[in-house]
Each structure stands twice: as structure tokens, then as C-alpha cells.
Amino acid sequence: MTDLLAALGLVLALEGALYAAFPGPMKRALAVVAVQPEGQIRFGGLVALAVGVLLVWLVRG
Template identity: 65%
Template sequence: MTELLSALGLAIALEGVLYAAFPGPVRRALMSLAEISDQKLRMGGLAALALGVFLVWLVRG
């Protein structure tokens, strides 16, 4: 459970760095999400999920 919370904290911290360093581009990227179809967004989410699981497997394996 400690590792899960640490990973979640790291993800939130990395996202915060992006918002702090590049507020304009992040805002434009988030606004462009409204124009993407649900299917494309779902496929992108599944690809990110697969990449994340693979990276964890690679590091922890």
C-alpha cells in the first residue's frame, strides 16, 4: 500500500510540474481533448495503461 501511495504521489507531483512550468500549453492540450472522439480517447487511455504496466513490469521484474 505504501508503494501505491508513493506512485500516486509521484504522478501528482509530475503533473504539477507540467502545470507550473507550462500552463499555456497544458491548457491548450486539455481544451483540445474536447474535440477528440470518445473512441480515440479510450484507445489513447488503453495505450497509456499498457505502457505504464509494461514500465512497472520492466522495472520491478
């Protein structure tokens, strides 16, 4: 459970750093995502999920 909380904290820190460093490009990126079809967003999320699980599996063994 502590690994999950640490990972969540890392995600929030990285995302917060992106919004703090690049607010304009992040707003534009969100605007682009807002007009994408839900199926395309879902597919992108599933790809990100698979890559993330694979990466954790490779690193943690």
C-alpha cells in the same frame, strides 16, 4: 499499498510541475483533448495503461 501511494504522489507531482511550468500549453492540450471522440481518448488511455504496466513490470521484475 505504499508503492501505490508513492506512485500516485509521483504522478501528481509530475503533473503539477507541468501545469506550473507550462500553463498555456497545458490549457491548449486540454482544449484539444476536449474535442476528441471518446473512443480515441479511451484508446489513448488504454495504450498509456499498457505502457505503464509494462514499464513497472520491467523495472520491478
